[in-house]
Every structure is written in C-alpha cells, then in structure tokens.
Amino acid sequence: MQHIIDRFVSYVTIDTESDPNSDTTPSTKKQFDLANKLAEELKTIGLKEVTIDKHGYIMATLPSNVDHEVPTIGFISHFDTTPDFTGKDVKPQIVPNYDGGDIVLNAEQNIVLSPNYFKDLLLYKGQTLITTNGLTLLGADDKAGITEIVTAIEYLVNNPEIKHGKIRVGFTPDEEIGRGADLFDVKKFGADWAYTMDGSQIGELEYENFNAAGVKITFKGKSVHPGYAKGKMINSMLIANDFINELPKHETPQETKGYEGFFHVTGISGSIEETKLDLIIRDHDMKKFKKRKELVHDITKKFNKKFAKQFGEDIVITTIKDQYYNMKEKVEPVMFIVDLAEKAMKSLDIKPLIKPIRGGTDGCRLSYMGLPCPNIFAGGHNFHGKYEYVPVESMQKAIDVIIKIAELTATTDFSKTEKKKSKKKK
Structure with missing residues (x-):
C-alpha cells in the first residue's frame, strides 16, 4: 500500500x-x-x-x-x-x-x-x-x-x-x-x-444527483444619518435578513437528507446602501426544483411591491442560474x-x-x-x-x-x- x-x-x-x-x-x-x-x-x-x-x-x-x-x-x-x-x-x-x-x-x-x-x-x-x-x-x-x-x-x-x-x-x-x-x-x-x-x-x-441552481441577490438601501433616519433610512442588510427568514426554516442542508432538497445561504456581505446574498438551490425532483426557484422569485416580488413607493424602484434584484441537472x-x-x-x-x-x-x-x-x-x-x-x-x-x-x-x-x-x-x- x-x-x-x-x-x-x-x-x-x-x-x-x-x-x-x-x-x-x-x-x-x-x-x-x-x-x-x-x-x-x-x-x-x-x-x-x-x-x-x-x-x-x-x-x-x-x-x-x-x-x-x-x-x-x-x-x-x-x-x-x-x-x-x-x-x-x-x-x-x-x-x-x-x-x-x-x-x-x-x-x-x-x-x-x-x-x-x-x-x-x-x-x-x-x-x-x-x-x-x-x-x-x-x-x-x-x-x-x-x-x-x-x-x-x-x-x-x-x-x-x-x-x-x-x-x-x-x-x-x-x-x-x-x-x-x-x-x-x-x-x-x-x-x-x-x-x-x-x-x-x-x-x-x-x-x-441534485438539480442545482445558483442565486445572486442584490438588496438596495438608503443611508441616512441615524439621528435623522426615521422614515428615511432603508438598511439593506436588514432587508436581506428578512428575505432569508422568508425561506422555509427547516429546508436547509443541516436539516435534510436523502432525496430532500434545500435552500442554502453560502455568502452574505453588505452595508446600509447595498447587500449581496449568495444562495444555492438543490432538489432531486425537477418539479420541486422549479417550485423552489419560483418561491425565490415570489419573495423578490413581494419585497419589491412592499418598498415600491418608499424606494421608487426595485429594491431586490435576483438572478438565478441553473448549474446542473x-x-x-x-x-x-x-x-x-x-x-x-x-x-x-x-x-x-x-x-x-x-x-x-x-x-x-x-x-x-x-x-x-x-x-x-x-x-x-x-x-x-x-x-x-x-x-x-x-x-x-x-x-x-x-x-x-x-x-x-x-x-x-x-x-x-x-x-x-x-x-x-x-x-x-x-
């Protein structure tokens, strides 16, 4: 040997x-x-x-x-x-x-x-x-x-x-x-x-093997002096955190096995003005895989609708790219x-x-x-x-x-x- x-x-x-x-x-x-x-x-x-x-x-x-x-x-x-x-x-x-x-x-x-x-x-x-x-x-x-x-x-x-x-x-x-x-x-x-x-x-x-997709999400914000921020500041890091909390809590790598799919946050970095989030989506079943991607898009639309008047444009920009099947x-x-x-x-x-x-x-x-x-x-x-x-x-x-x-x-x-x-x- x-x-x-x-x-x-x-x-x-x-x-x-x-x-x-x-x-x-x-x-x-x-x-x-x-x-x-x-x-x-x-x-x-x-x-x-x-x-x-x-x-x-x-x-x-x-x-x-x-x-x-x-x-x-x-x-x-x-x-x-x-x-x-x-x-x-x-x-x-x-x-x-x-x-x-x-x-x-x-x-x-x-x-x-x-x-x-x-x-x-x-x-x-x-x-x-x-x-x-x-x-x-x-x-x-x-x-x-x-x-x-x-x-x-x-x-x-x-x-x-x-x-x-x-x-x-x-x-x-x-x-x-x-x-x-x-x-x-x-x-x-x-x-x-x-x-x-x-x-x-x-x-x-x-x-x-898993059907796989990579997700890149950009969250926009508005920085204002914290002493005068009421009703004006939008903290992109907190929006990113709220977005993550919208994902199914128990559908993560550490809580799934076998054929069970998941969402997995792989990276996050940001400031008040802008936060970037990296996410991967995995599922063996193609129908469930597509539904997972749709959920991410639906959450994106929900946040953009919520902040449309205050921010004036899309506050969440999401890109999903299939990686393999x-x-x-x-x-x-x-x-x-x-x-x-x-x-x-x-x-x-x-x-x-x-x-x-x-x-x-x-x-x-x-x-x-x-x-x-x-x-x-x-x-x-x-x-x-x-x-x-x-x-x-x-x-x-x-x-x-x-x-x-x-x-x-x-x-x-x-x-x-x-x-x-x-x-x-x-």
Missing part, C-alpha cells in the same frame, strides 16, 4: 485550490502545477495519446489488448480542491492500524478527529488512515480519485494478462466551482460511457453501465451502496453532454474541511473496482444488453 500513500501524498501537497471569482480556465494558474505533473506521469507509465490543453484538461489512452470489439470506457477525476477551506501547505498525517479512538490532528490548537462526532471512523478500525494536520483540508476530493485511476491503469499496463478494451483517462480543473465540464471535449474523449471516481464511502455507486434521466436508458459497476463491486466482496448524490460531480453535466457517467466511491470522508480523511484500504478497493470494470467490459456481451433495451422499447 505504500505506493498508494506515496502517490496520493505527492498530489495533495500541491496546492490546486480553485477560485469562483476568476473568469479564466483553470480558475487558478497553480492548478497547472499538478496538471503538468499528471500529464508527464501518464506518459511515464506508458499511456498513449496523452494531451493537456491550454485550459488544463488532461486526456490519455490505454489501448485495447483484445482482438474483438469492446466499448471504449473512461475514468474521470478532478484535480482542483474546494475554495471552502484552504488547501495550501497540506501536511498529511499517516495513522497506521487505527485503534478506533480519537485522532489528535493538531495538539497546539486542540483539533481532534473523534468517532464520537464522526461515527464513520469506526468502520475503519485496524486500517491505515491519512488525515490532515488540522490546519488545511486534505484534498482526497478528488486527488484520491486521481490516485486510484493512475494506479489502476498502471497496474493494467504492467499486467497485460488482464484483458481490457480501450480505456480513456480524463482529469479536469475547476470541478469544485461547478465548471469542471465546461470545456470538456466529449467528442475528443471518445468513450461510450465513463465513471467519475469522486464518491465518498467505500461501496458508493451513484447515478442520481439530475443525471438519472440520461443514465437510466443505459442502466447496464451501473449494473456493470455493481457487478464489479460484488465480485470483490464490496457491498454496493446505491444512493442519490447530495451534490454534483462532473459526471452530472457530462451525462447531459452525451457521456453517461455514474459516480463511484473514492474513499474519502468529511470533504472540504480540516476533518477530511481517507482510509488507504478504501483507495485500494477503488483501484480494484476500476480494474474489474475494465476486465468485465472486455468479457461482457453487450449485444444482449441492446436486445433487452429494444424489447423494453417495444
């Missing part, structure tokens, strides 16, 4: 934090520090057609080693890390033979990773964990996925007795800020279908690709956990771009923060799943699958 640890650590110690306020791709130049390293590494392990474009998108090919026709499959991960928490100067800690107790991440600041709060830790008693030092995130989202893909493909290169078809590898920038698929060339990638290695707990297999619609017609991944897991004694993603991956948008793309576990937990960790054994299992999917793809008669689909249509 040491080679997995070494490879993963070499990736996470490179800062690749993305920036939602940038208008370039990648959004930060430092993402190229890892992107260029990955491109060279793929060449070194023997892959063909290794390319990296000016936007940081990496693609490579492992040629087929069988003489019969096999669908081309792909494996995809992203190399940026979230701007939600710093990814600079990551110093991973290795915890061998985890004993099931508290892990002190940072003694000086008394930062502790405890199973009393993060109960999933107890699933990995006796295993080797990689954690943060309590001051940064780890970057397992999604450098664990990259580690697994590179290691699995390297294994296939070095073990040609394992039969497989053509395999395409893709690494993307800016997934964490919702732009990972923006400039992904599906036609150039050339796969019949793909899998993102971007899930969490071992066994996760996902082909449903539920990939279920695009994956269900080709459910055999999910079945294939499930079969691979079961053959490795991994219990498949088929559930909806409470979020999104590059695969959501890629599915709508013509590349059906379910999501498979990468093994990490507690993404986007200082309590992030990944069991090395889970990474090894993910590597095994990639290899097994490749092997099964080369030995499955997909013509029977097509016949079944035709019968269902009739």
Whole structure:
C-alpha cells in the first residue's frame, strides 16, 4: 500500500485550490502545477495519446489488448480542491492500524478527529488512515480519485494478462466551482460511457444527483444619518435578513437528507446602501426544483411591491442560474453501465451502496453532454474541511473496482444488453 500513500501524498501537497471569482480556465494558474505533473506521469507509465490543453484538461489512452470489439470506457477525476477551506501547505498525517479512538490532528490548537462526532471512523478500525494536520483540508476530493485511476491503469499496463478494451483517462480543473465540464471535449474523449471516481464511502455507486441552481441577490438601501433616519433610512442588510427568514426554516442542508432538497445561504456581505446574498438551490425532483426557484422569485416580488413607493424602484434584484441537472434521466436508458459497476463491486466482496448524490460531480453535466457517467466511491470522508480523511484500504478497493470494470467490459456481451433495451422499447 505504500505506493498508494506515496502517490496520493505527492498530489495533495500541491496546492490546486480553485477560485469562483476568476473568469479564466483553470480558475487558478497553480492548478497547472499538478496538471503538468499528471500529464508527464501518464506518459511515464506508458499511456498513449496523452494531451493537456491550454485550459488544463488532461486526456490519455490505454489501448485495447483484445482482438474483438469492446466499448471504449473512461475514468474521470478532478484535480482542483474546494475554495471552502484552504488547501495550501497540506501536511498529511499517516495513522497506521487505527485503534478506533480519537485522532489528535493538531495538539497546539486542540483539533481532534473523534468517532464520537464522526461515527464513520469506526468502520475503519485496524486500517491505515491519512488525515490532515488540522490546519488545511486534505484534498482526497478528488486527488484520491486521481490516485486510484493512475494506479489502476498502471497496474493494467504492467499486467497485460488482464484483458481490457480501450480505456480513456480524463482529469479536469475547476470541478469544485461547478465548471469542471465546461470545456470538456466529449467528442475528443471518445468513450461510450465513463465513471467519475469522486464518491465518498467505500461501496458508493451513484447515478442520481441534485438539480442545482445558483442565486445572486442584490438588496438596495438608503443611508441616512441615524439621528435623522426615521422614515428615511432603508438598511439593506436588514432587508436581506428578512428575505432569508422568508425561506422555509427547516429546508436547509443541516436539516435534510436523502432525496430532500434545500435552500442554502453560502455568502452574505453588505452595508446600509447595498447587500449581496449568495444562495444555492438543490432538489432531486425537477418539479420541486422549479417550485423552489419560483418561491425565490415570489419573495423578490413581494419585497419589491412592499418598498415600491418608499424606494421608487426595485429594491431586490435576483438572478438565478441553473448549474446542473439530475443525471438519472440520461443514465437510466443505459442502466447496464451501473449494473456493470455493481457487478464489479460484488465480485470483490464490496457491498454496493446505491444512493442519490447530495451534490454534483462532473459526471452530472457530462451525462447531459452525451457521456453517461455514474459516480463511484473514492474513499474519502468529511470533504472540504480540516476533518477530511481517507482510509488507504478504501483507495485500494477503488483501484480494484476500476480494474474489474475494465476486465468485465472486455468479457461482457453487450449485444444482449441492446436486445433487452429494444424489447423494453417495444
């Protein structure tokens, strides 16, 4: 397992934090520090057609080693890390033979990773964990996925007795800020279908995700000396607060689960004269998703009507932009690709956990771009923060799943699958 640890650590110690306020791709130049390293590494392990474009998108090919026709499959991960928490100067800690107790991440600041709060830790008693030092995130989202893909493909290169078809590898920038698929060339990638290695707990297999929208709201106000403000001052910050209170109180991330959608305030800043509010809307059900967006517009109209006479123009300006949609619609017609991944897991004694993603991956948008793309576990937990960790054994299992999917793809008669689909249509 040491080679997995070494490879993963070499990736996470490179800062690749993305920036939602940038208008370039990648959004930060430092993402190229890892992107260029990955491109060279793929060449070194023997892959063909290794390319990296000016936007940081990496693609490579492992040629087929069988003489019969096999669908081309792909494996995809992203190399940026979230701007939600710093990814600079990551110093991973290795915890061998985890004993099931508290892990002190940072003694000086008394930062502790405890199973009393993060109960999933107890699933990995006796295993080797990689954690943060309590001051940064780890970057397992999604450098664990990259580690697994590179290691699995390297294994296939070095073990040609394992039969497989053509395999395409893709690494993307800016997934964490919702732009990972923006400039992904599906036609150039050339796969019949793909899998993102971007899930969490071992066994996760996902082909449903949230419909998602981002909301930007500007609240206007009027600043007047507080001693003479009666009937004149309009404090935009208080209006923003009242707007938030109009949203359903219990439909927030911390109070929902499974298929339940939510409204989530992600940022607020302002003054008396102007306040800006950032909000995201999530729901698996398209009808409910549309109703959530309508509610935000209705509240906007309500406030504008209330202040129309006093302010003289719209006091609330709302912009809603759809970000991605539920990939279920695009994956269900080709459910055999999910079945294939499930079969691979079961053959490795991994219990498949088929559930909806409470979020999104590059695969959501890629599915709508013509590349059906379910999501498979990468093994990490507690993404986007200082309590992030990944069991090395889970990474090894993910590597095994990639290899097994490749092997099964080369030995499955997909013509029977097509016949079944035709019968269902009739």
